[in-house]
Amino acid sequence: MRNVGIIGIGYTPVFVSKRKEVNIPEMISEAVDAGFQNTGLTPADIDAMVFGNMHTFEGVNLPHLWAAEHIRSLGKPVMRIATGGTTGMAAFHAGYYHVASGMADVVMVVTYEKHSEGDAQVGLMGIITPEVMTMLAAGIDVTGGSGMGAIGGGSAGGISFQASSYLYHSGAGIEHIDEQAALERRNAAKNPYAHLKDPEATAEKIAQTPLVSWPIRFGHICPTTDGATVCILASEEKAAKLADKVAWVLSVANCASDATTANLIESQITDPAEHLPAIIASKQAYERAGIVDPKKEIDYVEIYNGFAHQTLMYLEKIGMCEVGEAHKLQEAGELEMNGRCPVNASGGVVSTNSIGTSALNRVTEAALQVLGQAGEHQVEKDVHTALAHGWGGLMQYVTITILGDKPKKA
Amino acid sequence: MEETKIVNGAWELSTFHFPIEGRGLKTMLKNMKDKKLVGFKCPQCGMVYMPGPFYCRKCFIRIDDEAEVSDHGEIMTFTIGYADVRGNPLDEPRIAPVVKLDGCDSWIMGVLEGVKPEDVHVGMRVKVKWAEERTGSLQDMQYFLPE
Amino acid sequence: MDNKVAIVGFNMASALDLETTRERLSFDLTRGLFDDLGIERDDVGTFIICTNDFLDGRTISNVFLDPSVGAYMKDESKVEMDGLNALTYACMRILSGQYETALVATLALTGTQVSPYLHIGYTLDASYDRPIKLLNELSAAALEARSYLAKYGYSEELLDDIALQDLANAARNPNQARRLEGVSKDQIAGSAYLYEPLRELHCYPATDGGCMMLLASEKRAKELCDKPVWIKGIGRSTDNYYLGDRDLSGSISASQAAERAMGMAGIKDPRKELDFAEISSLFAHQEPLLAEAMGLLEPGKAAEAYKSGDTAIDGKLPINPSGGPLGGHPICSSGLMRAAEAVLQLRGEAGKNQVEKADVALAHGQDGVCAQQSVVVVLGT
Ligand SMILES: [Zn+2]
Numbered sequence: 039m040r041n042v043g044i045i046g047i048g049y050t051p052v053f054v055s056k057r058k059e060v061n062i063p064e065m066i067s068e069a070v071d072a073g074f075q076n077t078g079l080t081p082a083d084i085d086a087m088v089f090g091n092m093h094t095f096e097g098v099n100l101p102h103l104w105a106a107e108h109i110r111s112l113g114k115p116v117m118r119i120a121t122g123g124t125t126g127m128a129a130f131h132a133g134y135y136h137v138a139s140g141m142a143d144v145v146m147v148v149t150y151e152k153h154s155e156g157d158a159q160v161g162l163m164g165i166i167t168p169e170v171m172t173m174l175a176a177g178i179d180v181t182g183g184s185g186m187g188a189i190g191g192g193s194a195g196g197i198s199f200q201a202s203s204y205l206y207h208s209g210a211g212i213e214h215i216d217e218q219a220a221l222e223r224r225n226a227a228k229n230p231y232a233h234l235k236d237p238e239a240t241a242e243k244i245a246q247t248p249l250v251s252w253p254i255r256f257g258h259i260c261p262t263t264d265g266a267t268v269c270i271l272a273s274e275e276k277a278a279k280l281a282d283k284v285a286w287v288l289s290v291a292n293c294a295s296d297a298t299t300a301n302l303i304e305s306q307i308t309d310p311a312e313h314l315p316a317i318i319a320s321k322q323a324y325e326r327a328g329i330v331d332p333k334k335e336i337d338y339v340e341i342y343n344g345f346a347h348q349t350l351m352y353l354e355k356i357g358m359c360e361v362g363e364a365h366k367l368q369e370a371g372e373l374e375m376n377g378r379c380p381v382n383a384s385g386g387v388v389s390t391n392s393i394g395t396s397a398l399n400r401v402t403e404a405a406l407q408v409l410g411q412a413g414e415h416q417v418e419k420d421v422h423t424a425l426a427h428g429w430g431g432l433m434q435y436v437t438i439t440i441l442g443d444k445p446k447k448a
Numbered sequence: 449m450e451e452t453k454i455v456n457g458a459w460e461l462s463t464f465h466f467p468i469e470g471r472g473l474k475t476m477l478k479n480m481k482d483k484k485l486v487g488f489k490c491p492q493c494g495m496v497y498m499p500g501p502f503y504c505r506k507c508f509i510r511i512d513d514e515a516e517v518s519d520h521g522e523i524m525t526f527t528i529g530y531a532d533v534r535g536n537p538l539d540e541p542r543i544a545p546v547v548k549l550d551g552c553d554s555w556i557m558g559v560l561e562g563v564k565p566e567d568v569h570v571g572m573r574v575k576v577k578w579a580e581e582r583t584g585s586l587q588d589m590q591y592f593l594p595e
Numbered sequence: 596m597d598n599k600v601a602i603v604g605f606n607m608a609s610a611l612d613l614e615t616t617r618e619r620l621s622f623d624l625t626r627g628l629f630d631d632l633g634i635e636r637d638d639v640g641t642f643i644i645c646t647n648d649f650l651d652g653r654t655i656s657n658v659f660l661d662p663s664v665g666a667y668m669k670d671e672s673k674v675e676m677d678g679l680n681a682l683t684y685a686c687m688r689i690l691s692g693q694y695e696t697a698l699v700a701t702l703a704l705t706g707t708q709v710s711p712y713l714h715i716g717y718t719l720d721a722s723y724d725r726p727i728k729l730l731n732e733l734s735a736a737a738l739e740a741r742s743y744l745a746k747y748g749y750s751e752e753l754l755d756d757i758a759l760q761d762l763a764n765a766a767r768n769p770n771q772a773r774r775l776e777g778v779s780k781d782q783i784a785g786s787a788y789l790y791e792p793l794r795e796l797h798c799y800p801a802t803d804g805g806c807m808m809l810l811a812s813e814k815r816a817k818e819l820c821d822k823p824v825w826i827k828g829i830g831r832s833t834d835n836y837y838l839g840d841r842d843l844s845g846s847i848s849a850s851q852a853a854e855r856a857m858g859m860a861g862i863k864d865p866r867k868e869l870d871f872a873e874i875s876s877l878f879a880h881q882e883p884l885l886a887e888a889m890g891l892l893e894p895g896k897a898a899e900a901y902k903s904g905d906t907a908i909d910g911k912l913p914i915n916p917s918g919g920p921l922g923g924h925p926i927c928s929s930g931l932m933r934a935a936e937a938v939l940q941l942r943g944e945a946g947k948n949q950v951e952k953a954d955v956a957l958a959h960g961q962d963g964v965c966a967q968q969s970v971v972v973v974l975g976t
Contacts, residue, residue, distance in 0.1 A: 115831035164654035168466030177585030203525035252528035305500035305554035464652030
């Protein structure tokens with residue numbers, strides 16, 4: 039297999055709630071331009087592009103068509119990838135396979151979301167619209183008042199089932215979720231491309247935000263963000279010519295399961311807190327990267343945490359610690375930027391969620407740590423290998439990417 | 449910077465058709481009139497789905513054998529709702545458990561009554577409270593009660 | 596790409612109304628394919644689903660399709676374009692050496708929707724083209740048709756000749772959705788104008804359908820089937836969004852994609868070296884327009900070619916011997932179905948529509964208004 043490396047990253051200048059001064063193609067072009075500026079490349083250097091977002095959120099189908107000129111894709115192959123929350127990383131993986139297969143040498147992955155132009159709740163409900171309609175016809179009470187199959191809990195309902203089960207199995211408490219949210223908002227304050235920043239965030243402050251659906255509080259939930267991210271990948275040969283420093287892709291893996299939100303029509307059989315797809319995908323990624331003991335060999339982790347408990351939960355699922363240990367690492371300060379197991383120095387998804395970019399930002403943030411270019415939020419320890427994680431869909435899809443500072447040996 | 453002009457649009461879901469798998473739900477609703485819960489069992493691996501798909505996810509074969517499921521089960525996970533889908537606060541917190549009924553491998557969501565929020569826990573045994581008048585609707589199973 | 600990845604099998608269905616659910620269609624087609632090949636889902640290394648959220652009317656349309664194509668606890672990704680792009684991605688995953696087999700799963704139940712043209716409506720510039728309500732898939736195609744006819748001074752009759760050839764081919768093809776037995780030129784010329792010069796029978800019909808296709812590495816392909824069809828070359832390209840910035844009488848995306856695919860396959864003279872072509876011409880005029888762009892027809896000679904039968908099944912270079920998308924266009928599956936029809940021909944299993952010499956073929960797929968994006972795959976025995 040050909041080695042593939044990350045040779046460039048581009049972000050929109052800011053990630054905020056509402057970018058009213060630009061439209062969708064204009065906003066994406068800011069990140070594309072940043073990618074070119076940061077690398078000194080021009081559109082002529084790009085062989086192919088991969089594009090991703092969650093297009094039902096803005097109501098624009100296949101937005102890469104409208105944005106073709108803005109993303110400099112005229113005359114180029116463009117592949118649109120969409121897998122929900124993991125879109126950004128699924129698109130990155132497609133970019134990886136473009137190069138690994140030999141079908142392209144230099145690929146630009148473009149992702150964005152402009153949440154302010156749509157309705158994220160409507161977009162998310164759109165996942166199960168037909169099922170909800172059928173259940174309504176079968177006598178479900180959509181207010182969650184009575185009857186089997188009631189949709190309890192509201193907007194964060196599905197996630198709170200995962201969170202409460204996680205707390206039960208790990209022995210962690212809601213106070214650990216509070217602290218994780220606070221920790222990441224403090225980290226976000228050091229990241230110029232983060233949305234919700236609070237250098238003074240504390241667990242006590244988060245604990246004062248209202249409970250939405252036990253154990254999930256308002257303070258545990260990601261914001262809706264406008265922003266775009268690009269990532270440029272190249273073959274080993276091209277990378278040597280085009281870049282001074284490269285973050286190498288050591289392996290990629292995905293795993294899909296059934297929808298794990300107690301959907302009555304399809305019937306869930308997989309525990310959202312046990313999260314078998316995360317276990318399978320990470321094991322596969324370690325095997326492919328030649329990693330035997332992730333606890334020792336992975337220096338840095340970016341977790342896709344739309345909700346704060348997920349940082350702790352997924353650290354356990356991907357084998358960075360044993361089940362029930364993540365909150366103890368947190369108590370010992372090991373998850374902080376100067377800790378032994380630093381995670382989400384970027385602030386994570388809980389601080390910034392322009393959803394199409396979110397899973398790609400896990401990769402680009404892991405790459406910045408490997409490259410030593412994360413600036414104020416660079417972690418204290420040396421980062422030789424890093425893992426980026428993503429989950430999406432109805433908690434039924436997981437993507438993993440492992441990066442390193444050296445290319446994989448043939 | 450000058451703000452852009454806002455143009456409103458809509459995603460017309462009404463123009464789409466949503467054919468949905470109905471066998472499992474139909475069988476379940478029909479039997480609920482008689483306070484019975486019926487799912488489908490995979491002849492190869494023995495997984496029982498209710499109402500579930502018409503095939504086994506693991507074995508990838510069609511499943512057509514009906515299997516009776518108990519109206520007692522165990523709480524796999526739960527949440528306590530404080531707000532509705534639009535984020536408006538509820539008058540009273542509402543307990544929503546996800547239950548694995550005995551003899552069934554798929555999970556089912558509902559409402560839990562007869563217990564205080566602070567006393568609910570994963571692994572708790574519960575049973576179905578059936579409606580007095582049953583019409584073959586999801587409302588026939590009113591809520592769960594502690595066993 | 597010298598015989599590294601092969602199509603080992605496929606299973607497809609297409610009808611104006613399949614009377615099924617997405618889960619049932621995907622399960623039935625996939626299970627059928629597995630039974631044909633004698634494999635189980637564990638024999639599939641990776642899955643590429645190809646659907647469109649706007650066609651499905653639901654967000655993340657692969658959520659409920661993962662289990663029903665057999666991808667439970669498996670590696671899966673979703674391409675949201677024409678199915679030939681999903682084939683491209685599956686091909687890359689095998690070429691990388693990571694996987695030996697890949698299932699491409701495409702489907703859309705668009706036959707019973709109010710308008711199959713809706714999803715293109717939603718691709719339009721939300722702040723200009725949509726509010727003024729002039730541009731849609733049909734009006735754009737009509738502009739393109741007029742522009743093409745005017746370029747060479749063709750009459751509208753050419754559209755009837757093209758549609759007649761396609762619809763007659765489709766009528767003989769059991770895989771097609773719109774099969775008009777004994778279709779005549781008068782019938783086509785007498786069908787209602789949708790957008791002048793395009794009449795109803797010049798346009799693709801609203802179609803339900805799906806196509807599952809298994810790709811495999813050279814080694815696995817030879818184990819799995821007797822007649823593997825090899826992927827010889829793939830090319831893709833993108834044109835401008837704004838119609839005003841394009842030459843609508845031709846197709847840059849198709850010419851660039853074809854050039855790349857044929858370059859990879861080592862084809863220098865397509866008119867000589869290709870035995871037939873399956874083209875995603877959603878509207879009658881697109882068939883010669885795209886064929887010219889890809890170097891399959893001599894520019895300006897389309898009227899002669901259709902009159903003389905050069906493009907017919909027994910002609911010099913048969914185009915759409917399957918009947919093409921005028922016989923059925925399940926969006927997302929459509930391009931992959933062109934490849935599937937080509938496989939039937941290359942294996943000599945195309946029945947009444949079999950072309951005599953079938954060793955090398957071209958399949959084309961498109962996305963966007965007037966083929967803003969094209970994908971071309973060269974296949975061979
Ligand atoms: Zn089974």
